[in-house]
Every structure is written in C-alpha cells, then in structure tokens.
Amino acid sequence: MNRRSLLLGAGAVGLTAAVGGAAIAVAAPEDTEAGRRSQPLLTWELTGGFVPAGWNALRAPRLVAYDDGTLVADAARRVKVGQGTLRSLRNHATAVLRDPANTRRRPGAPMIADVPSTVFTVRGNGRRFRAQFEGLEETRADRAYPAAAYSLLDHLSQLRDRTLRTGSPFHPDAVRLVAVLLDPAQRPTVVAPWPAGVPVPQLDRDEFVAQLDLRGRQARALLRAVPHPDPAQWPVLATADGRRFQVNHRFLLPHE
Structure with a gap:
C-alpha cells in the first residue's frame, strides 16, 4: 500500500519517520521582514508523527496568540484576552524557551516512536525563541523533559481549552x-x-x-x-x- 491510498479507509494513517533524540532549541533575532501580515506573538504547533500523506500541511497550530490579544485555537475558534493575560503568557514562554536547560531530555528517558513533536515559538524584545520537544505530551508520565516544559504546556493547554470552549467560530475568507x-x-x-x-x-x-x-x-x-x-x-x-x-x-x- 502506498501513501496515496492511506486516507481511503476511515481512520487509516500513513507513514513518517520515527521519533527520538533531544529537544531542539533556537534563539534568533526577530524577523522584521517576515511579511506584511500580523505576525504571531506565540505559537504552539505539532509536527511529524505517524500521519497520512498531506496531514502535516493540513494540521493547524493548536494555539496562536497575537499582539492584540486574539487567540486562535486549531484554526477553528477565536477569543480575545486582555493584555495582562497576554503579557503573562509571553513572559512565561520566554522564560522557559530562552533557557536551553528547559529543553534537555532526561538521560535514559523512554523513547516513543511515531509520536508528534511539540513546537513552541515566542517573540519579544526583538528576539525569537523556539523549542521542539519530541513526544512531549506522550512522555509526561516519564518526566522526559524538565518540569518547566510541562508547565508551559499546561499554560497553553488551559488557554486553548478556553478558546475552544468559549470562543467564536473562526471563519476567514x-x-x-x-x-x-x-x-x-x-x-x-x-x-x-x-x-x-x-x-x-x-x-x-x-x-x-x-x-x-x-x-x-x-x-x-x-x-x-x-x-x-x-x-x-x-x-x-x-x-x-x-x-x-x-x-x-x-x-x-x-x-x-
């Protein structure tokens, strides 16, 4: 069976690389030429894993936050939060992602194949911080990553749940x-x-x-x-x- 046929059966999934190794952390100057559209303050994305052909292109970020306080979850619902909530989120994400120690996988932690990677990106004060954690949610019980990484995941999960529960439909043209x-x-x-x-x-x-x-x-x-x-x-x-x-x-x- 090739990857083109994998979506024909309900619930079928496709082929991709297995997951393993350490998290990836990147700090870089903010890209001021990123485009004319409003750039996100923070994104929480999933990538990779055992998925069908085309799935990663279709997969929306789990949560995106913009400077005006707009949160969009799953490219499906949106909500507006106050600047205090937004500032707390930015400060928390920046504190976690700028410290490489918070992205280091615990030596000896179990490896789980075919699970997605969690990617957090935040910008502020002219800098952009990005970290990729392989199997962050799936390895939580094993404490594969530092507590700070799971704390940030919880913070974002709460905001995503709030957006999906109370937000209005997100239907742009x-x-x-x-x-x-x-x-x-x-x-x-x-x-x-x-x-x-x-x-x-x-x-x-x-x-x-x-x-x-x-x-x-x-x-x-x-x-x-x-x-x-x-x-x-x-x-x-x-x-x-x-x-x-x-x-x-x-x-x-x-x-x-």
Whole structure:
C-alpha cells in the first residue's frame, strides 16, 4: 500500500519517520521582514508523527496568540484576552524557551516512536525563541523533559481549552487546500467533479501532494463544494483531465 491510498479507509494513517533524540532549541533575532501580515506573538504547533500523506500541511497550530490579544485555537475558534493575560503568557514562554536547560531530555528517558513533536515559538524584545520537544505530551508520565516544559504546556493547554470552549467560530475568507493525487488504479466509490473557480494543483512528475492557499472567491468556491470535510475520510474530486485527488482544507490564520 502506498501513501496515496492511506486516507481511503476511515481512520487509516500513513507513514513518517520515527521519533527520538533531544529537544531542539533556537534563539534568533526577530524577523522584521517576515511579511506584511500580523505576525504571531506565540505559537504552539505539532509536527511529524505517524500521519497520512498531506496531514502535516493540513494540521493547524493548536494555539496562536497575537499582539492584540486574539487567540486562535486549531484554526477553528477565536477569543480575545486582555493584555495582562497576554503579557503573562509571553513572559512565561520566554522564560522557559530562552533557557536551553528547559529543553534537555532526561538521560535514559523512554523513547516513543511515531509520536508528534511539540513546537513552541515566542517573540519579544526583538528576539525569537523556539523549542521542539519530541513526544512531549506522550512522555509526561516519564518526566522526559524538565518540569518547566510541562508547565508551559499546561499554560497553553488551559488557554486553548478556553478558546475552544468559549470562543467564536473562526471563519476567514481564506483557506489552505491540501490535495493528494491518487494512483490511476485506485477507484473510490464516490467521486465529485473538481469545483469551478478553484485552481487545479500543478504537480511535478514525482509529486503527489499539493498545497494551495486560496482567498476570496477561490476560497468561497472550495467551501461551497467541500463545506465540512471529514478529517479521516477525505472526499475525492476528479479534474477535467481524469485525475482524482483526495482533498481537505483548513482556514488560514491571520499571519499565513
């Protein structure tokens, strides 16, 4: 079975590298040329793990915080918090991430394969701090990382839970389309035509996963055709030239 067929079965998952090793910490000057859109103050993301083709492109940050106090969870719900809450979050994240000792994995801690890595990024005072923890949540019972790392995880989890519980729907006029080209031999039972007004992904010869960021009319056309895609069972769309793509999408964040 190749990776292109892995989403056809409900709940099926794909192939990626196993997880192991130490956390990665990075401190760098803040990128003042990052773009014209509002850049996040803090992000909490998951990456990697045992996931299907295209999943990492589709996976939204678990929480993003912006300077005006806007929090967005899972690119699905948003809430506004006060500057005191935002300042507390920034100070906590900066204190944890700027100290390399807080990212060091305990020697002898169990290694768990095929779990995602947790990535925290915070900016402030002209600096950007980023740390990546492999299997942070999955290794908590084993205390694989220092207590400070789990304290930050708890702080962010509380804010994410609050956003998902009390926030308003996050529905911008912008989406990320992820399309996985199926093998010609694959014959899904339900196939819809590629929606008018949505660009067809262009792939090089050896590529089979495409990502397109759509805005305005193109985004609305996709949302009309695929309003609520199932995360486990991606719908299949056929282009005019006979190619079949499994597709899914998520809303784009303000900085994307």
